[in-house]
Amino acid sequence: MNRIVIREGVCDLCGTCVGVCPVDCMELTETRLQIDADRCILCEMCVEICPVDALELCDGRSV
Amino acid sequence: MDDRYDVIVVGAGPAGSTAARFAALGGARVLLLEKDREVGIPVRCAEGIGDEGLRSVLEPRERWIAARIDAAELVAPDGTRVRLSYPSAGYVLHRKIFDYDLAQMAAEAGVEVRTKAYVHGLLWEDGRVAGVRVLHLGEDRAIRAQIVIGADGVESRVGRWAGLNTVTSMHDMEACVQVTASRVEVEPNVCYFYFGKEVAPGGYAWVFPKGDGVANIGLGVSGDYSGRKKPIAYLRQFLAERFPKASILTWVAGGVPCAPTLKEIVADGVMLVGDAAHQANPISGGGIATALIAGKICGRVAAEAIRDGDVSKKRLAQYAKEWHKAEGKTHERFYRIKEGVYRLSDEDLNRTAHMLAQLPPEEITITRVFRTALFREPRLLLEVAKVFVG
Ligand SMILES: Cc1cc2nc3c(=O)[nH]c(=O)nc-3n(C[C@H](O)[C@H](O)[C@H](O)COP(=O)(O)OP(=O)(O)OC[C@H]3O[C@@H](n4cnc5c(N)ncnc54)[C@H](O)[C@@H]3O)c2cc1C
Numbered sequence: 001m002n003r004i005v006i007r008e009g010v011c012d013l014c015g016t017c018v019g020v021c022p023v024d025c026m027e028l029t030e031t032r033l034q035i036d037a038d039r040c041i042l043c044e045m046c047v048e049i050c051p052v053d054a055l056e057l058c059d060g061r062s063v
Numbered sequence: 064m065d066d067r068y069d070v071i072v073v074g075a076g077p078a079g080s081t082a083a084r085f086a087a088l089g090g091a092r093v094l095l096l097e098k099d100r101e102v103g104i105p106v107r108c109a110e111g112i113g114d115e116g117l118r119s120v121l122e123p124r125e126r127w128i129a130a131r132i133d134a135a136e137l138v139a140p141d142g143t144r145v146r147l148s149y150p151s152a153g154y155v156l157h158r159k160i161f162d163y164d165l166a167q168m169a170a171e172a173g174v175e176v177r178t179k180a181y182v183h184g185l186l187w188e189d190g191r192v193a194g195v196r197v198l199h200l201g202e203d204r205a206i207r208a209q210i211v212i213g214a215d216g217v218e219s220r221v222g223r224w225a226g227l228n229t230v231t232s233m234h235d236m237e238a239c240v241q242v243t244a245s246r247v248e249v250e251p252n253v254c255y256f257y258f259g260k261e262v263a264p265g266g267y268a269w270v271f272p273k274g275d276g277v278a279n280i281g282l283g284v285s286g287d288y289s290g291r292k293k294p295i296a297y298l299r300q301f302l303a304e305r306f307p308k309a310s311i312l313t314w315v316a317g318g319v320p321c322a323p324t325l326k327e328i329v330a331d332g333v334m335l336v337g338d339a340a341h342q343a344n345p346i347s348g349g350g351i352a353t354a355l356i357a358g359k360i361c362g363r364v365a366a367e368a369i370r371d372g373d374v375s376k377k378r379l380a381q382y383a384k385e386w387h388k389a390e391g392k393t394h395e396r397f398y399r400i401k402e403g404v405y406r407l408s409d410e411d412l413n414r415t416a417h418m419l420a421q422l423p424p425e426e427i428t429i430t431r432v433f434r435t436a437l438f439r440e441p442r443l444l445l446e447v448a449k450v451f452v453g
Pocket residue numbers: 073074075076077078079096097098099107108109110111112180181182183214215216217218219239240241281316317318319336337338339343348349350351352354
């Protein structure tokens with residue numbers, strides 16, 4: 001299944017993606033960003049807004 | 064940490080600490096929760112603030128000030144520079160110290176402050192918000208309050224949980240990156256703003272000096288463009304072309320909602336403030352001053368509502384009303400100007416800069432409009448200039 005993957009070490013935990021996610025399926029704690037894959041609609045807004053390119057849509061078939 | 068307070072504030076940035084302080088000064092029992100280990104860290108900010116905005120809530124303290132700013136220089140896409148001088152325009156702060164002191168001032172007013180306290184949901188009772196769920200030192204606790212104030216920044220979720228629509232549109236989200244660097248050769252009392260599609264489409268780049276050759280250098284790109292070329296790539300290019308000698312000390316990413324204020328910033332037992340309410344200046348992205356101003360109103364109204372025993376949406380709407388009276392009109396106007404300025408092409412910007420550059424410097428500084436434009440709204444200047452000289 002397709003899903004959004006977070007590149008550890010690239011993500012700066014800035015929360016910008018959380019602010020644009022239309023379905024509120026992202027969660028940012030002090031130490032990590034998490035995406036609830038069950039609720040994610042794969043709209044890729046988070047991928048587009050991330051200032052440092054820390055997110056990507058992973059095509060499940062190629063994994 | 065008790066099980067019950069009058070007011071719980073989520074997030075200890077400038078908005079949260081200020082709201083908490085004024086709620087406590089108004090007699091409420093207040094708990095301020097911050098997810099990070101330390102208030103004020105990391106700093107996701109260029110740290111610039113106008114003197115007027117700061118003084119409207121606080122007397123500036125020497126220890127907050129990294130640099131005093133008395134001029135802004137606008138750099139057009141073709142490199143034309145327009146300098147605006149305005150004595151005591153503002154400051155570049157040490158936000159680490161500033162944010163920390165704001166939380167301490169809240170504590171001195173009686174607020175209980177807890178860090179490493181991550182709020183992960185709201186408590187509900189009879190269909191109304193009745194407190195928060197917080198993870199603190201490995202424990203998941205339910206803490207009750209009559210009012211929950213969401214001061215949780217760009218990543219705000221308190222409003223969403225309460226049923227308010229707080230999503231920022233891609234168009235209005237500025238995706239930012241910034242370095243703090245040494246060996247930056249700029250004048251110590253001047254803030255620099257660079258415009259242009261190649262520099263930062265739908266945004267601008269900034270260089271704010273912090274003394275001793277250290278400066279915050281960053282840029283913001285509108286979400287309309289950030290998917291094609293990433294802000295971090297724009298910044299690498301900007302640094303390589305303009306500041307090749309700069310030695311980078313820290314990097315941060317960040318976002319600013321440059322949007323109209325949210326339609327609804329209160330619900331029954333819930334208030335939103337600061338970036339969480341989309342209160343930052345939509346043109347400059349500056350949100351410290353507005354967070355202080357809104358925080359003060361928010362905290363005071365929360366305390367009054369507690370005293371009256373009425374925390375309904377209707378009662379709390381007084382905060383929204385006062386915010387709109389204090390800043391809201393200006394905010395909406397700035398948003399409209401932002402929309403206009405975004406449509407200007409690089410050629411328009413160059414032409415405006417050429418015309419301005421020909422004016423004697425005194426003329427650029429004297430008018431009230433330009434004064435306002437100087438520190439708080441560089442983009443307004445361009446639009447205003449176009450109206451005047453175009
Ligand atoms: C790169 C960049 C440069 C900027 N430059 C300037 C500038 O020069 N001048 C200016 O005026 N403004 C600037 N801004 C904007 C400014 O930083 C913000 O507007 C300001 O910090 C908003 O204050 P706030 O209190 O609303 O939110 P924040 O300062 O973001 O504080 C929110 C706090 O809430 C905490 N939090 C979030 N969720 C939770 C949770 N679930 N539980 C507990 N705690 C939580 C966060 O950890 C954070 O500490 C800049 C922003 C960026 C990104």
